[in-house]
Amino acid sequence: MPMPTLLPHDLDAHVVASGFLGEAVVQALGDGRVVIRDGETARVVEAHDGGLLAVRFSADGRSLVSSGDDGRVVRITSDGAVEVLFEKTGKWLDQLAEGPGGAIACAAGRTAWVRLVTGEVKEFAHEKAVGGVCFLPKGLRLATATTDKAMLHWVTAAGAPVDMPWKGAHTGITTSPDGKFLVTTMQEPALHGWRIDDMKHMRMTGYPSKVKSISWSAKGRFLATSGANAAILWPFLTKDGPMGKNPLQLGPRDRIVTQVACHPSEDVVAIGYDDGMILAVRFGDAAEVLLRKPGAAPLSGLAWDRAGVRVAYGAETGEAGVIDIRG
Amino acid sequence: MTNVSQPIPVTVLTGYLGAGKTTLLNRILTEDHGKKYAVIVNEFGEVGIDNDLVVDTDEEIFEMNNGCICCTVRGDLIRILEGLMKRKGRFDAVLIETTGLADPAPVAQTFFMDDDVRSKTRLDAIVTVVDAKNLLARIDDSPEAEDQVAFADVILINKVDLVSAEELAAVRAEIAAINPYARVIETERCSVDLGEVLDRGAFDLNRILAVEPEFLTADHHHHDETVKSISLTAGDMQPEAFFDWINRATQEQGPKIRRLKGIIAFAGDPDRYVVQGVHMIVEGDHQRAWKPGETRESRLVFIGRDLDFAALKAGFEACRV
Numbered sequence: 236m237p238m239p240t241l242l243p244h245d246l247d248a249h250v251v252a253s254g255f256l257g258e259a260v261v262q263a264l265g266d267g268r269v270v271i272r273d274g275e276t277a278r279v280v281e282a283h284d285g286g287l288l289a290v291r292f293s294a295d296g297r298s299l300v301s302s303g304d305d306g307r308v309v310r311i312t313s314d315g316a317v318e319v320l321f322e323k324t325g326k327w328l329d330q331l332a333e334g335p336g337g338a339i340a341c342a343a344g345r346t347a348w349v350r351l352v353t354g355e356v357k358e359f360a361h362e363k364a365v366g367g368v369c370f371l372p373k374g375l376r377l378a379t380a381t382t383d384k385a386m387l388h389w390v391t392a393a394g395a396p397v398d399m400p401w402k403g404a405h406t407g408i409t410t411s412p413d414g415k416f417l418v419t420t421m422q423e424p425a426l427h428g429w430r431i432d433d434m435k436h437m438r439m440t441g442y443p444s445k446v447k448s449i450s451w452s453a454k455g456r457f458l459a460t461s462g463a464n465a466a467i468l469w470p471f472l473t474k475d476g477p478m479g480k481n482p483l484q485l486g487p488r489d490r491i492v493t494q495v496a497c498h499p500s501e502d503v504v505a506i507g508y509d510d511g512m513i514l515a516v517r518f519g520d521a522a523e524v525l526l527r528k529p530g531a532a533p534l535s536g537l538a539w540d541r542a543g544v545r546v547a548y549g550a551e552t553g554e555a556g557v558i559d560i561r562g
Numbered sequence: 563m564t565n566v567s568q569p570i571p572v573t574v575l576t577g578y579l580g581a582g583k584t585t586l587l588n589r590i591l592t593e594d595h596g597k598k599y600a601v602i603v604n605e606f607g608e609v610g611i612d613n614d615l616v617v618d619t620d621e622e623i624f625e626m627n628n629g630c631i632c633c634t635v636r637g638d639l640i641r642i643l644e645g646l647m648k649r650k651g652r653f654d655a656v657l658i659e660t661t662g663l664a665d666p667a668p669v670a671q672t673f674f675m676d677d678d679v680r681s682k683t684r685l686d687a688i689v690t691v692v693d694a695k696n697l698l699a700r701i702d703d704s705p706e707a708e709d710q711v712a713f714a715d716v717i718l719i720n721k722v723d724l725v726s727a728e729e730l731a732a733v734r735a736e737i738a739a740i741n742p743y744a745r746v747i748e749t750e751r752c753s754v755d756l757g758e759v760l761d762r763g764a765f766d767l768n769r770i771l772a773v774e775p776e777f778l779t780a781d782h783h784h785h786d787e788t789v790k791s792i793s794l795t796a797g798d799m800q801p802e803a804f805f806d807w808i809n810r811a812t813q814e815q816g817p818k819i820r821r822l823k824g825i826i827a828f829a830g831d832p833d834r835y836v837v838q839g840v841h842m843i844v845e846g847d848h849q850r851a852w853k854p855g856e857t858r859e860s861r862l863v864f865i866g867r868d869l870d871f872a873a874l875k876a877g878f879e880a881c882r883v
Contacts, residue, residue, distance in 0.1 A: 249648040265648025285615070286649045304617070304645065327617060329645055344620050344638075364622045364637055382624055382637070403627045404637050422637070422676075423627050444677055 237562030239515075239526050244272055244556050250549025252290035253536030256299060256313035260547045260557045262536065263290040263301055269311055272557075278315045283307060289331035291339075296541045302328035302341050308350070310339075321350045332377075334370035338390070340377055342368050347379050349390050359388050359396070367408035367419065380405035380419045385429065387417075399434060401427045406445070412455035416476050420446045424462060426469075428476060437478050439469055444491055448537070452497040452504065457483065457518065459495040459504045464488060466495050466506045468518065485516040486523060494537035496546070505546050507534030513548055515560065526558045569684040570647070572656040573760055574669050576710045577691035578700050579662035582720040586691055586752040586759070587659055595756060600646050600653040602639065604661045615653055617642055621661060623668045626675055632817045632841040634668040635675050647682045655760070656683065663706050666690075666713040667820065667841055673765070674843045687764035690714035690744075691752065694725045694733050701736060711737055712790070712820040712865050713840075714744045715764035723750045740790045741865050743823070767836045767847045792864045792871055794878045798829040799860050803881040808837065808844055811877055816842030818869055824862030827852065829883045837862070 249265035259273040267283035283303030290301045300320065302308045306328060308321040321328075326343035333339050337352035342365035349357045363382035370377055370390075377388045385399040385408060399417065405427070407420035416437075418428040424445050428437030439460075446462035457468040458477075465487035469477040486492070486506040494507030502518035511530025516523050526546060536549035549555040577583035591599060600615040622638040639658065646656065660669060666688050673685040690710045693700075697719075700707035711717060717737055722730055730748070737746060745762075747754050804826060812819060819841055826835040826846075837846035852858055864874060 249650065251648055265650075266652065286645060288645050288648070325618060327619075327642065327645065329641055363624075364620070364641070366637075366641075382622075404624045406641075421627075422624070422635075422640070 237560075239524065239558050239560045240562055241527055241558045242556055243554070244277070246270060246549075246553040246555050248553050249551050250536040250553060250555055251287055252292075252538070253547035253549040253555065254290070254292045254299065254538040255296060255540040255545070255547060256292075256311075257297060258540075259313050260545075261292075261299065262547070262549050262555045263287055263299070264553075267303060267305075269299075269301065271311075271313060271315060273313070280311055280315050280317060282309055282311060282317060288327070288329040289341075291331050291333040292538070293333055294335070300331060300333055300339050302331040304328070306343075308339055308341050321348065321356065323348070330365055330368045332368045332370055334374040334377075334390075335372070336374055338370065338374055340368040340370060342379070347377065347388075349377055351391070357390060361386070366404065366406040369408050369410055371410050372412065372414040378408050378410055378417055380408035385417055385419055387431070399429050401429075401436065403427070407447075407449070409449055409451070409458075411458070411471055411476075412451055415474075416471060418449070418458060420449065426460065430474075430476060435478075437476055439477060439482075442467070448492075448494045448507075450495045450497040450504070452502060452518070453500050456502070457497070459497050461492045461495050463492060464490065466492050466504055466516065468504065483518060483521075485518070485521055486514045488512075494534040494548075496537045496539055499539055499541055499543045501543060505537055505539065507537045507548060509533040511550055511554065513537070513546070513558070515546075524560070526560070527556075530554050569682055570650070570654075570656055571686040571761060572643075572658060572673070572683050573686050574666060574688045575657060575659045575691070576664060576666050576688060576714070577662065577718075578693065578696070578704070578707050578710065580696070581662075581691045581693040582718070582752050583659060583662075583691045585720075586689075586718065586754075587657065589752055590657065590756060590760070593756060595760075597654040598652065600649075600656045602642055602656065602658045604659065615646075615649075617646075621664060630816070630842050632667070633671060633675060633843070635672040636668050639669065639672050640676050640679055643679050643683055655686075663704070665706055665709045667709070670713065670765075670840045671843060674840065674845065685765045686760070687715040687762035688713050689716045689718065689759050691718045691720050692733070692737070694719050694721045694730055694748075697733050698736060701740075708740060708867075709820065711740045711744075712867070714741060715762055716759055717741070717744045717746045718752060718754060718759070719746060719748045720752055721750065722748045742791055743863055743865065765838065767838065767845070767849060790865065790867065790869070792866075792869055792874055794862045794864075794875060796860045796879060796882050798827050798858060798883045799881045800883055801828045801831070804828070807877045807881050811874060812839060812842050812844050815866070815870060815874070819864055819866040821865045822863060824860070825849075826860045826862070827858040 269280040271278045284305045286304040306323045306326040330342035347359040367380035387397040404422035405419040424442035426439035442462040448461035465484040468483040490508040496505045513527035532550040532552035546558045619638045626633040822839040833848040836849045
């Protein structure tokens, strides 16, 4: 493998998420701006009047959605165009998901909303704060994380929501790409999972700190997670998921992993640490390639492009850039 | 690039409805002190200052999954503070206004129990506004009013112009009985030097005793039927015995202990050891060397409710060298 090349483009605000729109490198910043860099030109989009809290990149790689403390969800395309999809003035929209076909979900406090591609909005009330939202793959159901349970709501169809109890505060939620498993991150340093068919529980514990970054590997074979001294990858290769199996532990160091990003097609994960270092590690033999030496601050954004040849990164201090593994 | 090293100071404002909490908040926000605040409130509308960031929230209290019933935290604060930390540079400090009915413990415990909050912010002080006219009645009819006084680092007795000298003396006596270690300031319409309220470092182990050197010297008060605060003193202590005892005592009496603070002289240790705690959470650290001529004295204060004075005293004294 050639030596990767790194092109820095440091910024002056906390990076909330890094990614790509087409060929352009994107850094979404905590002060409400989104910086889209294509070659030498950088376009700065004022996405939110206030703080930008969450970002999701669309599956086709052509747009992103972001939510902020201005109560807005906006869609941004690589040409810098901003479309307001949803607005609840005064709400701190810190949870966000994008579904198939352009639907988005967001949440503030005890309420989650889905905005369908038609513009129609559905509201989902909760007894406690909503800690996370995600769509199941077909987009028919919305999964939410809340205190002492996860919930599955029908987005448009009539039908009561299904409670999936597990004691504790659930702070984030994801579904496996095949839609068979739900996994939440928790206030405690642990994940909790359910097999949706039979609600069988999966406990994934042993982390020294909270899990804040998660990434499904190609075809959903592994769920990579941050929060430990190595990237922890739970196997979802069989119908039992990670039950009774040991996770892979890749890139062990004496630092905490803050960001993980699985390669779009290969069994490789990019791992970002709290000292700013980035490694790419292959699952099979744990072979490591250094992508970035330690920097000034914990990594807070990390993503592969769709071709799997470039990695965008960003840090809490605004250090940011792009790494090309082709050299 | 931005600076991430300095933790953001957080001041918690508590007080019963009508005591004058919002008046104080608005004074802090409007006065020309050159600082910008992010303000976390429960009732939107009453505050709203252009240059400051105001966040509306619903208090969301949950138990930590560690089997400790008093280890409750504010989940909404964890999320909001995490969001605010992505906007560092836009504000210098955070103010949290609690609802009038709030027990301050979950707010304070959030700053000890959540690693992210703990690493990026520091709890500066709990400031409680009480109303000279109504405090005694509130303490009789609502446990939260007493909690708010007991947890405070700074207590503003507001509306002193509305009561007689005798009534004010009774209010002072009640506050001293519940919490003799808070700084008490008497005001009308919350007119106080904000330096007395902000940047107190009340939870800073290094500053806690330097700021108020007299705070540990008060005698303990035996007031009415229940013991609300205890001050214990001794000479050199055995470290193993002390840590064992303080851990057991806070496990056993944690729900009754609201705050604890102390300076301990460990045998053979040239440095002062400082401890503080909220309910079952205790933290401690070496602070500085004992100065030449300074009396090596261990002093520990508990503020709480129905404390078992005899058991705490016996346990403390058993740790003496």
